Amino acid sequence: MAYSDKVIDHYQNPKNVGTLDKSKQNVGTGLVGAPECGDVMRLQIEVDEASGLIMDAKFKTFGCGSAIASSSLATEWLKGKTVDQALAIDNMDIVEELNLPPVKIHCSVLAEDAIKAAINDYRVKNGMPELVEEKAH
Amino acid sequence: MTDYFELYDLPLSFNPDAALVKKKFYELSRLYHPDRFIQAGNAQQQEALRMAALNNAAYKTLTNSDATMAYILKQQGLMEEEQKYSLPASFLGEMMDLNELVSEYETDPHNSALRDDAENSIEAELKAWQMSVDALLKTADGKATEKTLLTKVKDYYFRRKYLLRIKERIATFAAPE
Numbered sequence: 001m002a003y004s005d006k007v008i009d010h011y012q013n014p015k016n017v018g019t020l021d022k023s024k025q026n027v028g029t030g031l032v033g034a035p036e037c038g039d040v041m042r043l044q045i046e047v048d049e050a051s052g053l054i055m056d057a058k059f060k061t062f063g064c065g066s067a068i069a070s071s072s073l074a075t076e077w078l079k080g081k082t083v084d085q086a087l088a089i090d091n092m093d094i095v096e097e098l099n100l101p102p103v104k105i106h107c108s109v110l111a112e113d114a115i116k117a118a119i120n121d122y123r124v125k126n127g128m129p130e131l132v133e134e135k136a137h
Numbered sequence: 138m139t140d141y142f143e144l145y146d147l148p149l150s151f152n153p154d155a156a157l158v159k160k161k162f163y164e165l166s167r168l169y170h171p172d173r174f175i176q177a178g179n180a181q182q183q184e185a186l187r188m189a190a191l192n193n194a195a196y197k198t199l200t201n202s203d204a205t206m207a208y209i210l211k212q213q214g215l216m217e218e219e220q221k222y223s224l225p226a227s228f229l230g231e232m233m234d235l236n237e238l239v240s241e242y243e244t245d246p247h248n249s250a251l252r253d254d255a256e257n258s259i260e261a262e263l264k265a266w267q268m269s270v271d272a273l274l275k276t277a278d279g280k281a282t283e284k285t286l287l288t289k290v291k292d293y294y295f296r297r298k299y300l301l302r303i304k305e306r307i308a309t310f311a312a313p314e
Contacts, residue, residue: 032223
């Protein structure tokens with residue numbers, strides 16, 4: 001199966017690989033896995049409390065090229081967004097941008113789940129109720 | 138589709154009796170052997186072929202404990218494709234750490250201490266997995282359709298996927314001794 005150039009670029013030069021201090025109040029950590037293939041993905045956001053904007057995002061993914069590219073792209077998109085805007089990121093946006101083939105759509109779903117998990121962690125840490133997933137993939 | 142356990146006339150079990158499985162496989166192989174249907178009509182030949190294929194599939198599944206586990210979970214409706222399954226964050230965290238350990242070794246493949254650490258960690262996890270599953274399955278037989286138990290089995294089934302994935306990673310770049 002051929003990967004798109006964008007996937008290969010994110011895979012070879014992943015953006016924002018790393019770790020944020022998860023003990024910090026303004027850092028949300030999402031840890032998700034794809035049981036079918038054994039992929040694990042950690043995605044973190046750091047929110048600027050004054051502006052409410054996501055000022056940094058980092059990820060670490062152990063998985064296939066598409067999973068790495070999806071999470072790399074997600075961290076790029078997250079930076080500069082408000083938490084609410086971040087919530088609106090849909091896995092199909094990732095599919096479109098990376099031109100993922102149908103068999104790799106679950107990688108984009110994983111990235112979306114990681115974003116939502118990171119936001120929920122941030123919300124719970126800051127006294128907001130956890131959001132319940134409204135759409136079934 | 139005919140159930141493999143029904144086909145072999147065996148009770149539903151995660152550990153089907155290996156000798157009985159083999160016996161039944163040979164028995165059905167003879168019964169549906171194409172040579173016996175040379176004189177038969179087309180419909181009968183097709184049916185024999187279908188049964189022979191089913192027999193092969195059943196044997197292949199029931200002689201592999203992993204495949205048997207997946208088969209039972211699927212038959213009992215626990216493996217619907219759209220059904221998402223998430224393991225506890227603590228487990229995913231452990232898998233993250235193990236993967237990081239393997240990455241460390243990957244950047245320094247001739248460091249035998251790192252290799253031993255990575256290999257021993259994953260072997261220990263797999264051994265612990267096997268022990269928990271054996272203990273669980275011992276209580277499972279005879280009631281292999283009970284929902285709460287099946288859910289636990291499913292949990293183990295997926296945990297193993299992560300472990301095997303890490304083991305595979307080590308194998309792909311492990312430097313020869």
